[in-house]
Amino acid sequence: MRVDTASxxxxxxxxxxxxxxxxxxxxxxxxxxxxxxxxxxxxxPNGSGKTTLLRLLATAATPTSGQVSWFGTTNARDPSVRxxxxxxxxxxxxxxxxxGYQNAWFFAHQFGLSDALARERLDELFSWSGLWDxxxxxxxEYSLGMKRRLNLVEALVHRPSILLLDEPTLALDYRAExxxxxxxxxxxxxxxxxxxxxxxVHLAERLCDSILFLHEGRAIREGHVPELxxxxxxxxxxxxxxxxxxxxxGLRSLAAVEAANVDGDTxxxxxxxxxxxxQVLAVLNGTADLVSNMRVRRPNxxxxxxxxxxxxxxxxxx
Amino acid sequence: MxxxxxxxxxxxxxxxxxxxxxxxxxxxxxxxxxxxxxxRAPSIYxxxxxxxxxxxxxxxxxxxxxxxxxxxxxxxxxxTLPVTPGRxxxxxxxxxxVIDFGQLIPVLVLIALRHPSAFAWWPALLLTTxxxxxxxxxxxxxxxxxxxxxxxxxxxxxxPLLPLLYLSGVFTPLSQPALLVVSRLLPFSYLHEALLxxxxxxxxxxxxxxxxASLGFLVGAAGLTGRLGRRVFESx
Numbered sequence: 001m002r003v004d005t006a007s008x009x010x011x012x013x014x015x016x017x018x019x020x021x022x023x024x025x026x027x028x029x030x031x032x033x034x035x036x037x038x039x040x041x042x043x044x045p046n047g048s049g050k051t052t053l054l055r056l057l058a059t060a061a062t063p064t065s066g067q068v069s070w071f072g073t074t075n076a077r078d079p080s081v082r083x084x085x086x087x088x089x090x091x092x093x094x095x096x097x098x099x100g101y102q103n104a105w106f107f108a109h110q111f112g113l114s115d116a117l118a119r120e121r122l123d124e125l126f127s128w129s130g131l132w133d134x135x136x137x138x139x140x141e142y143s144l145g146m147k148r149r150l151n152l153v154e155a156l157v158h159r160p161s162i163l164l165l166d167e168p169t170l171a172l173d174y175r176a177e178x179x180x181x182x183x184x185x186x187x188x189x190x191x192x193x194x195x196x197x198x199x200x201v202h203l204a205e206r207l208c209d210s211i212l213f214l215h216e217g218r219a220i221r222e223g224h225v226p227e228l229x230x231x232x233x234x235x236x237x238x239x240x241x242x243x244x245x246x247x248x249x250g251l252r253s254l255a256a257v258e259a260a261n262v263d264g265d266t267x268x269x270x271x272x273x274x275x276x277x278x279q280v281l282a283v284l285n286g287t288a289d290l291v292s293n294m295r296v297r298r299p300n301x302x303x304x305x306x307x308x309x310x311x312x313x314x315x316x317x318x
Numbered sequence: 319m320x321x322x323x324x325x326x327x328x329x330x331x332x333x334x335x336x337x338x339x340x341x342x343x344x345x346x347x348x349x350x351x352x353x354x355x356x357x358r359a360p361s362i363y364x365x366x367x368x369x370x371x372x373x374x375x376x377x378x379x380x381x382x383x384x385x386x387x388x389x390x391x392x393x394x395x396x397x398t399l400p401v402t403p404g405r406x407x408x409x410x411x412x413x414x415x416v417i418d419f420g421q422l423i424p425v426l427v428l429i430a431l432r433h434p435s436a437f438a439w440w441p442a443l444l445l446t447t448x449x450x451x452x453x454x455x456x457x458x459x460x461x462x463x464x465x466x467x468x469x470x471x472x473x474x475x476x477x478p479l480l481p482l483l484y485l486s487g488v489f490t491p492l493s494q495p496a497l498l499v500v501s502r503l504l505p506f507s508y509l510h511e512a513l514l515x516x517x518x519x520x521x522x523x524x525x526x527x528x529x530x531a532s533l534g535f536l537v538g539a540a541g542l543t544g545r546l547g548r549r550v551f552e553s554x
Contacts, residue, residue: 060397062552079400087398091391097332102321109323110399118323136319 016066027052027217039194041204044214050197051090054166058087086160092147096140111158125153145171165196199313201302215309232299234273241293261312329413351425361519369510376454381471384462403547411455418451439515442525445532446509452539463553505535
């Protein structure tokens with residue numbers, strides 16, 4: 001059963017958080033509150049600021065303005081803050097000339113674990129992550145997926161109060177992703193708060209309590225997952241695989257179309273509530289050989305993002 | 319399998335596991351020193367070459383490693399550790415300086431065996447070598463914060479190092495009073511003096527003065543290292 005967080009103070013509060021980089025990139029005026037056991041997903045296309053936001057929350061970057069409060073303190077360098085954060089950044093950075101177990105041992109001790117506790121937890125986590133047989137292999141010989149799993153082990157080993165995970169399912173196979181979802185659900189039930197930056201709609205819908213949509217560094221929408229999904233409920237997403245390009249403007253002008261975007265040779269269309277895919281096909285009348293494939297499905301968080309911004313989230317990792 | 323839980327232990331473990339680098343690191347100074355010391359090259363030339371060698375060993379190693387870590391994202395991970403940047407930099411650079419010192423021990427032993435009568439200079443030589451290695455590592459660390467690649471860091475190390483060596487009187491004896499004063503503010507001049515003395519040459523300073531100055535540089539470098547932690551690990 002999820003812990004009651006109503007009376008709990010927020011573990012993390014970001015207020016008007018801004019980090020500006022040259023060229024106009026960065027994140028601007030972000031507000032975020034995170035209670036114990038809460039799982040927040042940060043979604044947005046590449047370059048939208050997800051990684052920058054995660055780095056700010058993880059104390060790996062300094063804000064240009066605004067502030068983050070962790071457990072009631074705004075001192076990002078306070079060791080007692082960092083000991084309670086479990087961080088998996090976007091880069092799978094390790095000491096390549098050391099083995100996976102040596103890397104994890106080093107990080108476990110940096111977070112204050114004793115030899116006995118580190119050994120006990122690392123043995124369990126290496127088994128869970130499927131890295132047990134590769135524990136004595138140099139990290140330089142690991143695949144990207146193995147390095148990402150090692151990152152997860154290192155983020156989890158000291159049982160942090162807040163987990164900050166950047167694209168945690170990137171390069172993971174389906175089995176590993178399911179294991180991760182299950183583990184994070186369990187951690188959430190025992191009070192661990194999680195922020196994850198992801199474009200994996202499947203992961204976000206299964207795991208997150210709420211979602212923060214980022215677009216060009218700004219929060220454009222936030223809310224609980226069921227509440228967000230009602231905004232696209234009743235409509236449909238139509239994916240048309242085309243043999244040759246068509247005018248998106250023509251499609252967008254249709255009353256039946258709420259949003260449309262092209263991704264390679266596929267057009268993604270969000271239909272208005274009650275609209276029928278046949279209405280779209282009717283527009284393509286006379287070019288019957290234009291559509292090579294058509295798929296209609298229930299809309300998801302990615303479709304809501306498309307509806308809000310006109311920009312499609314990158315295709316999921318699977 | 320060796321396990322390392324602290325920053326300095328990790329530096330040693332990683333170094334010990336890189337066998338090829340270990341062999342190269344130990345062989346390189348000896349390849350430079352053996353012909354110089356055994357052939358009884360004039361002490362002024364031998365001291366110049368060995369001062370340059372010692373001055374360049376630290377910054378190149380530290381600069382290249384830290385730049386590579388910045389590229390791979392390890393520097394970002396350091397920022398999330400519950401360790402102050404100052405302590406992190408002191409632990410890393412002092413460990414690297416100790417490793418560099420170990421690399422130069424065969425050279426120092428060779429000098430001592432070849433010139434046993436110059437034993438009065440040995441304490442000063444040991445201390446100036448340690449001070450120059452720590453300062454060199456610090457130079458490399460600062461250079462890494464300005465560089466995008468290990469190749470670029472070499473430029474940022476060598477460009478200031480060569481004029482500093484000149485100003486230290488390593489290439490040619492300094493006669494102008496102003497330049498002499500400048501040379502006494504630079505650690506390389508004391509290393510050069512100690513090497514000259516240990517190689518049986520004619521240094522201008524007595525051993526105790528060189529020893530004291532080196533001690534000052536060593537303490538100063540340690541203090542500066544602690545203060546530059548943020549500059550090195552938190553500059554974006």
